[in-house]
Amino acid sequence: xxxxxxxxxxxxxxxxxxxxxxxxxxxxxxxxxxxxxxxxxxxxxxxxxxxxxxxxxxxxxxxxxxxxxxxxxxxxxxxxxxxxxxxxxxxxxxxxxxxxxxxxxxxxxxxxxxxxxxxxxxxxxxxxxxxxxxxxxxxxxxxxxxxxxxxxxxxxxxxxxxxxxxxxxxxxxxxxxxxxxxxxxxxxxxxxxxxxxxxxxxxxxxxxxxxxxxxxxxxxxxxxxxxxxxxxxxxxxxxxxxxxxxxxxxxxxxxxxxxxxxxxxxxxxxxxxxxxxxxxxxxxxxxxxxxxxxxxxxxxxxxxxxxxxxxxxxxxxxxxxxxxxxxxxxxxxxxxxxxxxxxxxxxxxxxxxxxxxxxxxxxxxxxxxxxxxxxxxxxxxxxxxxxxxxxxxxxxxxxxxxxxxxxxxxxxxxxxxxxxxxxxxxxxxxxxxxxxxxxxxxxxxxxxxxxxxxxxxx
Amino acid sequence: xxxxxxxxxxxxxxxxxxxxxxxxxxxxxxxxxxxxxxxxxxxxxxxxxxxxxxxxxxxxxxxxxxxxxxxxxxxxxxxxxxxxxxxxxxxxxxxxxxxxxxxxxxxxxxxxxxxxxxxxxxxxxxxxxxxxxxxxxxxxxxxxxxxxxxxxxxxxxxxxxxxxxxxxxxxxxxxxxxxxxxxxxxxxxxxxxxx
Ligand code: SF4
Numbered sequence: 001x002x003x004x005x006x007x008x009x010x011x012x013x014x015x016x017x018x019x020x021x022x023x024x025x026x027x028x029x030x031x032x033x034x035x036x037x038x039x040x041x042x043x044x045x046x047x048x049x050x051x052x053x054x055x056x057x058x059x060x061x062x063x064x065x066x067x068x069x070x071x072x073x074x075x076x077x078x079x080x081x082x083x084x085x086x087x088x089x090x091x092x093x094x095x096x097x098x099x100x101x102x103x104x105x106x107x108x109x110x111x112x113x114x115x116x117x118x119x120x121x122x123x124x125x126x127x128x129x130x131x132x133x134x135x136x137x138x139x140x141x142x143x144x145x146x147x148x149x150x151x152x153x154x155x156x157x158x159x160x161x162x163x164x165x166x167x168x169x170x171x172x173x174x175x176x177x178x179x180x181x182x183x184x185x186x187x188x189x190x191x192x193x194x195x196x197x198x199x200x201x202x203x204x205x206x207x208x209x210x211x212x213x214x215x216x217x218x219x220x221x222x223x224x225x226x227x228x229x230x231x232x233x234x235x236x237x238x239x240x241x242x243x244x245x246x247x248x249x250x251x252x253x254x255x256x257x258x259x260x261x262x263x264x265x266x267x268x269x270x271x272x273x274x275x276x277x278x279x280x281x282x283x284x285x286x287x288x289x290x291x292x293x294x295x296x297x298x299x300x301x302x303x304x305x306x307x308x309x310x311x312x313x314x315x316x317x318x319x320x321x322x323x324x325x326x327x328x329x330x331x332x333x334x335x336x337x338x339x340x341x342x343x344x345x346x347x348x349x350x351x352x353x354x355x356x357x358x359x360x361x362x363x364x365x366x367x368x369x370x371x372x373x374x375x376x377x378x379x380x381x382x383x384x385x386x387x388x389x390x391x392x393x394x395x396x397x398x399x400x401x402x403x404x405x406x407x408x409x410x411x412x413x414x415x416x417x418x419x420x421x422x423x424x425x426x427x428x429x430x431x432x433x434x435x436x437x438x439x440x441x442x443x444x445x446x447x448x449x450x451x452x453x454x455x456x457x458x
Numbered sequence: 459x460x461x462x463x464x465x466x467x468x469x470x471x472x473x474x475x476x477x478x479x480x481x482x483x484x485x486x487x488x489x490x491x492x493x494x495x496x497x498x499x500x501x502x503x504x505x506x507x508x509x510x511x512x513x514x515x516x517x518x519x520x521x522x523x524x525x526x527x528x529x530x531x532x533x534x535x536x537x538x539x540x541x542x543x544x545x546x547x548x549x550x551x552x553x554x555x556x557x558x559x560x561x562x563x564x565x566x567x568x569x570x571x572x573x574x575x576x577x578x579x580x581x582x583x584x585x586x587x588x589x590x591x592x593x594x595x596x597x598x599x600x601x602x603x604x605x606x607x608x609x610x611x612x613x614x615x616x617x618x619x620x621x622x623x624x625x626x627x628x629x630x631x632x633x634x635x636x637x638x639x640x641x642x643x644x645x646x647x648x649x650x651x652x653x
Contacts, residue, residue, distance in 0.1 A: 015641070015648040021623025024641060026648055036540065038491035043635065064489060078489035085491050129539040129563060145541035145567035147634070155638035157645055160566075161621065193476060194533040194559055227536060229562050293476050293536070311475040311531065404485040404538075425480040425537060427503050 002268040005234050006165050006200050009140045009265065013123045015157060022161040028122040030056055030152045031108045032095070034086040035063045035406070036127030040149035041089040053156045054094040058117055061086055061099045062107045064406045067369055067396035070100050079407065093153075104247075106372020106398045109133040109340035113217060114374055116246025120235035120262040125152060129224045130340050130422065136216035137243070138235035138265050140200070143224065163200045163229050164274040167267075171205040172281035177456045179350065180215030181342060181420065181439035183207060184222040185287035189297035191277065196228025199275065202267065203233050207281045213242040214346040221341045222422050225294035234266035286455055288327055289424050289437040291315040296424070300327065300442065300454045318426050319434050320414065327452045332436070334417035335366040335447040336429070338396075339403035342420035342440050343371030345378045351444040352384040354455070360392035361450025367409065368393050369401040393447065405430045418446040459572045461631040465553055465600040468525030471590045472517055477530055478537035479564065483546045485538075496542055497549030522594040526553040529586055533557075534575075535564025544571040554600050556607065558583040569624050570634065574600065576607055576618045585614055602628060 003011070015024040032040075037059070044051060051057070064079045074080035083100065090097035098104040104111055109130050112118040118134045124141040125131060127149045134141035148158050168187055201223050208216060216233045223231025240259050243249045250258045285299040292315040298304065304316070306323040316323060337343070337351055348368065360366050368388050370376040376398055379385050388395050402409040403421040405428065411417040413432025420443050421428075424435035436452070445453045487499040505516050512519040528547065534557040535543065544567040547555065553573060558580045560568075568575045578586070589596050589612035599608045602625065607616045620628075627634070638645075 015645055018623050018637075021621055024638065024645070026645065035488050039493050039541075042492065047635070049639070063485075076489075082489050082491055127539060127541075129537065143539035143563055145539055145544070145563060145570060147541060147567065147570035151635045151638050154635055155642065155645055156649075157638055157641070159623075159634045159638065163562075193536060194561070197533075197559065197562055227533070227561060293478070309475075310473070314474065404480075406485045406488065423478075423480070423537060425478045427484055428480050431484075431503055431508065 002271040004165055004267045004271045004273065005138055005202055005232055005265055006140065007271070009121055009123065009138070010162060013140070018159065022159040024157050025123060025160055026157055027125050027152050028056065029058065029117055029124045031112055031124065031126035031131070032057060032059045032149065033063055033108050033126070033128065034061045034082045036146050037089065037149055038082065038085050039146045040127070040153055041093070043150035044093070044153055049154055051093040051095070051153045056156060057095045058112070059086060059090050059095050059097040060105055060108050060111055063400045063404065065100055065399045066407050067399045067401050067409055070397045103373050106374065107340045107343060107400055109221065110343060110371030110375065113137065113213070114246070114372060116243055116249030119243055119249065119258070120239055121265055125158060130221050132223045132228070132230040133217050133221040133340055135220040135223065135230045135232040136213060137239055138232055138262065140230065140232065142230040164198055165202070166196060166199040166228070166275040166277070167202045167204055167273040168277045168279070169205040170203070170207040170279045170281050172207070174207055174281045174284055175456065177286060177441070178284050179439035179441055180211055180218040182287045183284055184219045185289065185294070185297045185437060186284045187279065188222065188226045188295050189287065190279065191226050193225060193293045193295035194227040196223060196226040199228050201228045201231040203231055204267070208233050209236065212346060213238060214344045217344065218341055222294065225422055235262045286439060286442050288442065288452065290319060290321055290327060292318055292424055292426050294422065294424060294437060297437065300452065327436070328454060329451050330416070331363065331451045332416040332418050332446050333364055334411050334415050335364055335443050336369070336402040336417055336419040336421065337440050337443050338367065338369030338371065338401050339421035340371060341422045343369060343375065345375050347420065347440040348375070348379055348384050349382070351440040352387040354441050354444045355391045355393070355448065356387050358391055358448045360447045363450045364447050366393040366447040367396060367402060369396045369409070370398050372398050391448070402429050404428060405433070411435070418443045418452065459631045459633050462553070462572060462574060462602055462628040464602070465526060466597055467527050468523065468595055469527040469529050469590050469598055470517055470523045470525060471587055472528060472530045473587060475531035476533045476536055479535060479540050479543040480537055482535070482543040483540065488540060488542055493545050495549065496546035497551070500546040500550045526551055527556060527598055527600070528552045528554070529556045529583070529590065531557065532580065533559045533561065536561040539563045541567045541571070544568050544573055548573055556583070556586060569628065572628070574602065574628060576600070578607070578616050578618065582616050585612070589614060
């Protein structure tokens with residue numbers, strides 16, 4: 001039978017199927033962080049059961065950590081307790097932890113790929129919806145709730161019904177100023193935030209074939225924002241080259257064997273998808289969102305659409321924006337370049353290239369937050385830190401930061417923030433904050449101009 | 459987990475669409491390391507002003523509406539995987555959420571916490587909102603065994619879907635983790651076969 005990439009990986013991980021119910025899906029790698037794991041460890045305590053496969057769990061502290069003075073004890077008592085709890089739990093159950101101060105610490109979806117923990121053909125879960133990021137490797141990776149984190153601790157499996165399959169094909173040449181973030185914002189704007197619910201998405205077509213691994217991660221990262229459980233891209237030479245040589249990647253002969261297997265994973269010609277969408281890459285331009293869900297996006301040169309829908313009106317009220325108006329030249333006061341969507345070295349290279357020799361607007365505070373310690377190191381090695389600092393940007397230490405505003409990195413109420421993160425929900429970046437999602441280059445350009453600009457015109 | 463069989467209750471209508479888990483429980487309340495007390499901060503920023511005064515126009519602060527059934531606009535629970543959202547709903551006292559569409563992860567989290575997500579068609583959802591609009595204390599009856607949602611007063615009777623396994627878990631109060639632990643041998647055999 002002809003199979004999709006998703007079928008191949010899924011079917012090879014099914015332990016058994018419950019009659020009229022879900023599959024028992026075996027999980028190769030389980031990533032955990034401080035916010036969604038403590039209650040799962042408590043379940044192990046309450047039930048007095050061991051953690052079944054500690055070697056398949058990797059932990060880091062990212063959501064609730066400060067991005068300044070990480071060498072000092074965390075000031076906020078609750079945050080400190082949560083991070084300490086993670087260390088204690090990892091120690092007790094024998095889980096590898098890349099905590100604060102460790103050279104591998106960082107956002108869970110940045111460190112997995114960069115350490116070679118993430119590999120094609122795997123199943124991966126994490127108590128975090130953006131686990132979909134790892135699908136860039138041809139991995140089935142999806143977010144789970146804390147009850148399921150406990151289940152994976154206990155059994156290395158989850159009970160989950162096999163989702164339906166969708167393929168989103170984007171072919172043609174993209175405009176030179178279009179970034180991977182624009183591609184995915186475009187897809188979500190076209191399809192809507194619930195289009196993928198119940199589905200696993202494969203992104204296919206020349207646009208993704210030509211994309212770097214980091215770009216593919218940006219795209220798969222946001223597949224959850226169209227409601228999909230996860231997104232995947234077929235592994236190819238770009239994938240193999242990225243994985244080879246990384247800390248936990250297979251080496252030598254083992255690697256060659258793996259690559260031979262990985263080459264069998266791409267979707268067979270003629271395999272069936274439950275749903276297909278096609279887009280023409282030449283139509284994509286730099287994107288920005290104007291509303292309070294990631295599907296409310298437009299080309300930066302377009303006007304905000306009009307609608308009488310009550311939720312739409314509520315959303316625009318929150319954003320303080322008018323239907324039918326343009327966002328171009330609108331003043332903004334904050335820029336955030338970071339998050340598991342756009343905090344890898346290529347993102348900062350692209351932003352720095354734009355920023356070099358320019359000066360940030362005095363009315364803007366611009367935050368650069370690398371996704372991991374390794375990215376932070378690379379930023380310095382390439383001298384990007386000096387570019388950003390000279391331009392007046394503030395460079396911080398790795399963490400989720402203003403993406404979810406759990407720590408002190410918050411955007412004030414009613415302030416506009418051009419952000420490279422993935423969610424523009426009400427209050428996501430701080431109570432009352434108004435988030436405009438965009439690519440790192442668009443964000444950098446907004447910081448320089450102090451307003452929203454179309455990078456294709458600058 | 460508590461057993462779920464039949465529930466008769468009033469309803470709380472929340473007509474907003476695409477309610478994401480950041481609204482259900484904002485991130486700043488995720489610092490706890492246990493599951494208790496999240497109900498207090500359910501819909502925090504819609505429910506309270508910055509100086510912690512109840513916002514009068516928000517439905518949870520309107521004493522006309524009460525009950526263990528939340529009726530919400532399309533695409534409820536999108537966004538973050540935080541199970542804290544389900545904990546907050548359960549802790550506040552909701553046992554059923556009705557909507558025309560649920561995000562996947564939220565649906566799973568709800569079921570794992572004894573909250574029954576009932577998906578109805580957009581038209582049915584409008585009929586339910588209309589029934590509550592007519593009479594804010596109208597009661598609904600949820601029969602899990604029969605897989606039926608009824609509002610007798612409004613002549614509404616809607617059959618709903620739930621997978622057989624999950625239904626069995628809810629009715630008997632079983633957790634997935636117990637089931638998975640009972641499958642350890644098969645899991646170990648699977649691991650050995652892959653080597
Ligand atoms: S960066 Fe944002 S979206 Fe990514 S894991 Fe952290 S909080 Fe979640």
